[in-house]
Amino acid sequence: MVSFAAGLLNATVQAATVLLLAGLGELISERAGVLNLGVEGMMLVGALGGFVVTAVTGNYWLGFGVGIACGMALAAVHAFLCISLKSNQVISGVMLTLLGTGLTTFFGSGWVQESITGFPQMTFPIVGRYLVHLPLVGEAFFRSTATDYLALLAVPVVWFFLYRSNLGLEIIAVGEDPEMADTMGVPVFKFRYLAVIIGGGFAGAAGAHLSLAFSQLWVPGMTVGRGWIAVALVVFAQWRPSRMLVGAYLFGLLDALQLRSQSLSLALDPNAPLAGVLNPLVNTLMNPQIMSTYPYLTTIAVLSYAVIRTESVRLAVPSALLQSYNREMD
Amino acid sequence: MNVELQLDPRRTVPAWLAYGTPVLTVLAALAVGGVALVALNVDPVDAYGVMFVETLTSQFGLTEVLVRAVPLILAGLAVYLPLKAGLFNIGAEGQLLLGALAGTWVAVNVSLPAVALLPLMFLAACVAGAFWAGIPAWLRAKWDVNEIITSLLLTFVAQELQSYLLRGPMQGGTGNFPQSARFSDAATLPPLAGLVPGGESIPLFADVHAGLLVAVAAVVATYVVMTKTRLGFEVTFVGSNDEAARQAGMSRHTVYLFVFLLGGAFAALGGIAEIAGSQGRFRAAFAPGYGFTAIPIALLGRNSAVKVTLAGLFFAVLFVGGSSVEVAFGVPAALVEIIQALVILFLITSEFFKRYRVGIAFDRRGNDAPADATGGDARW
Numbered sequence: 001m002v003s004f005a006a007g008l009l010n011a012t013v014q015a016a017t018v019l020l021l022a023g024l025g026e027l028i029s030e031r032a033g034v035l036n037l038g039v040e041g042m043m044l045v046g047a048l049g050g051f052v053v054t055a056v057t058g059n060y061w062l063g064f065g066v067g068i069a070c071g072m073a074l075a076a077v078h079a080f081l082c083i084s085l086k087s088n089q090v091i092s093g094v095m096l097t098l099l100g101t102g103l104t105t106f107f108g109s110g111w112v113q114e115s116i117t118g119f120p121q122m123t124f125p126i127v128g129r130y131l132v133h134l135p136l137v138g139e140a141f142f143r144s145t146a147t148d149y150l151a152l153l154a155v156p157v158v159w160f161f162l163y164r165s166n167l168g169l170e171i172i173a174v175g176e177d178p179e180m181a182d183t184m185g186v187p188v189f190k191f192r193y194l195a196v197i198i199g200g201g202f203a204g205a206a207g208a209h210l211s212l213a214f215s216q217l218w219v220p221g222m223t224v225g226r227g228w229i230a231v232a233l234v235v236f237a238q239w240r241p242s243r244m245l246v247g248a249y250l251f252g253l254l255d256a257l258q259l260r261s262q263s264l265s266l267a268l269d270p271n272a273p274l275a276g277v278l279n280p281l282v283n284t285l286m287n288p289q290i291m292s293t294y295p296y297l298t299t300i301a302v303l304s305y306a307v308i309r310t311e312s313v314r315l316a317v318p319s320a321l322l323q324s325y326n327r328e329m330d
Numbered sequence: 331m332n333v334e335l336q337l338d339p340r341r342t343v344p345a346w347l348a349y350g351t352p353v354l355t356v357l358a359a360l361a362v363g364g365v366a367l368v369a370l371n372v373d374p375v376d377a378y379g380v381m382f383v384e385t386l387t388s389q390f391g392l393t394e395v396l397v398r399a400v401p402l403i404l405a406g407l408a409v410y411l412p413l414k415a416g417l418f419n420i421g422a423e424g425q426l427l428l429g430a431l432a433g434t435w436v437a438v439n440v441s442l443p444a445v446a447l448l449p450l451m452f453l454a455a456c457v458a459g460a461f462w463a464g465i466p467a468w469l470r471a472k473w474d475v476n477e478i479i480t481s482l483l484l485t486f487v488a489q490e491l492q493s494y495l496l497r498g499p500m501q502g503g504t505g506n507f508p509q510s511a512r513f514s515d516a517a518t519l520p521p522l523a524g525l526v527p528g529g530e531s532i533p534l535f536a537d538v539h540a541g542l543l544v545a546v547a548a549v550v551a552t553y554v555v556m557t558k559t560r561l562g563f564e565v566t567f568v569g570s571n572d573e574a575a576r577q578a579g580m581s582r583h584t585v586y587l588f589v590f591l592l593g594g595a596f597a598a599l600g601g602i603a604e605i606a607g608s609q610g611r612f613r614a615a616f617a618p619g620y621g622f623t624a625i626p627i628a629l630l631g632r633n634s635a636v637k638v639t640l641a642g643l644f645f646a647v648l649f650v651g652g653s654s655v656e657v658a659f660g661v662p663a664a665l666v667e668i669i670q671a672l673v674i675l676f677l678i679t680s681e682f683f684k685r686y687r688v689g690i691a692f693d694r695r696g697n698d699a700p701a702d703a704t705g706g707d708a709r710w
Contacts, residue, residue, distance in 0.1 A: 086685075102670070228482065228486060289493045
């Protein structure tokens with residue numbers, strides 16, 4: 001049982017990293033008032049870009065950097081359409097996902113059989129040598145890939161950036177009330193561009209982590225909906241980086257459980273009362289496909305609950321989310 | 331030297347721009363898609379020749395286009411209707427899948443003669459699709475929960491449900507493929523030839539199934555409702571000016587529920603028609619993103635149900651031609667996805683030019699002149 005739990009925790013950390021990186025990026029973008037439904041597309045572009053560069057140069061750090069840059073480049077398209085051309089953010093985001101999926105499937109088809117040496121497992125620098133021997137959590141948290149550590153580190157960094165730096169607070173202001181921010185001298189358009197492109201960089205990093213550390217190969221459409229979960233996660237986390245950490249690990253746990261649910265048996269003794277009803281029910285609820293619906297259903301529930309009970313739960317949805325900013329005095 | 335864009339909001343859209351936009355959009359998307367082809371050393375002229383000319387001049391190609399157009403048009407309507415009321419239904423894929431699942435369940439588990447079984451299948455599909463669309467609509471109408479996120483998330487729930495059912499309770503046939511049992515003859519949509527007077531003499535109708543009639547009926551119904559009834563007028567009114575509609579005593583709730591329920595039912599019809607008409611059994615990957623393609627279809631045809639039909643036919647040609655190009659040149663069929671994305675991209679770019687007249691001003695003095703009050707944001 002302990003080895004099962006330790007293995008599960010290990011898988012949770014790996015699954016959570018992807019969601020954490022992509023989710024933090026989307027959070028920054030939405031905090032500036034721009035919804036980006038293109039996370040899935042940006043992740044795929046980052047995954048393929050990072051993979052190709054690593055395969056050619058053999059340098060996975062270079063690949064990781066290129067993956068980030070690819071995500072940023074695609075996000076810049078979204079920024080241009082939504083901020084400068086004031087296009088509808090939903091449509092533009094869907095377009096971005098289609099474009100990213102299409103482009104990577106089209107140009108990535110030749111790279112499917114390639115193999116690379118991606119990020120190796122390493123013990124956490126300095127303290128990891130001792131902490132890795134901790135029961136249960138040691139292996140999961142202190143022997144991982146560098147990208148796993150980076151994702152965890154990103155949480156306090158993003159938190160500090162958003163709430164403690166001038167730039168971050170101005171980005172939040174731009175997402176809450178762009179007119180007011182503009183009046184105060186904050187360059188609304190510039191900061192929205194910045195937030196969207198940083199968000200794209202995070203999505204690209206999530207994709208590159210997927211192809212360089214998580215699976216170390218390229219398969220078209222390899223994100224399998226994780227980008228959409230990241231979008232859902234921002235709602236779940238109510239636009240706060242700390243809750244993003246909780247959410248990513250919760251959703252990561254579901255992801256890991258789902259892969260291992262077959263080896264987990266929760267059946268009652270068939271002679272126990274209600275076993276005839278409960279066992280099929282538990283079986284269905286523990287089915288891997290049914291378990292995959294939980295993140296989506298949970299998010300819908302959280303979103304509805306938060307909207308319905310606004311007086312008791314402060315939902316931090318940026319007030320200007322989905323609104324393009326017009327500087328005209330008409 | 332500073333270059334500054336001057337933007338003037340347009341009051342009216344010139345006719346050439348209004349009518350030229352869809353055509354120019356498609357041409358521009360094809361042109362950029364050609365660049366992707368060149369990158370893979372394929373002559374775009376040859377590829378597009380195969381994609382369009384061969385598809386539209388062969389009996390097989392035209393049949394395939396009409397068959398593919400059925401789910402595309404129906405799903406397109408599912409996005410188009412809420413769009414008219416100012417809402418986004420980006421969950422047409424989920425509504426299509428859930429409808430197809432319900433219809434398949436009836437087809438596999440109920441034994442009745444075709445006259446009763448087919449209507450029952452389609453009814454079950456409609457109810458399931460409308461229910462799935464009704465959740466985001468109700469949450470939006472009642473509590474103002476964003477329908478974009480909820481309808482999208484429900485699509486992924488539907489995909490997992492489909493996967494669960496086809497591997498478990500609804501798995502049928504030999505092998506362990508995620509698919510349902512094969513439909514009986516009574517549950518299969520007949521070809522058009524026998525249903526339309528003189529249909530046998532029309533060569534195309536031998537292989538096109540009766541789902542086409544369903545799609546045509548849905549388009550006609552949508553057209554009539556939107557242009558001839560009070561409810562259709564209210565949908566447009568709420569969509570163009572929510573507040574004024576409220577002042578005029580119109581119920582937002584009714585309108586929101588109406589467009590989503592009807593749209594969800596249409597998407598579901600598309601799903602079950604595709605299965606009962608051309609697939610013969612529910613296979614896990616029978617709908618390659620029809621519900622997502624519905625978004626560019628509804629955008630291209632946002633003005634009327636007839637234009638949605640044209641856009642649906644265009645994307646059907648793209649899908650059919652895309653697979654021919656894949657076979658002929660070994661180019662991944664994802665080219666279709668790229669062109670789809672480019673159509674949306676150029677479409678939203680052109681929206682900008684419909685809203686603003688753009689001029690370029692050169693400031694040769696090179697200093698930062700104060701921004702013009704009507705175009706100050708244009709530097710970004």
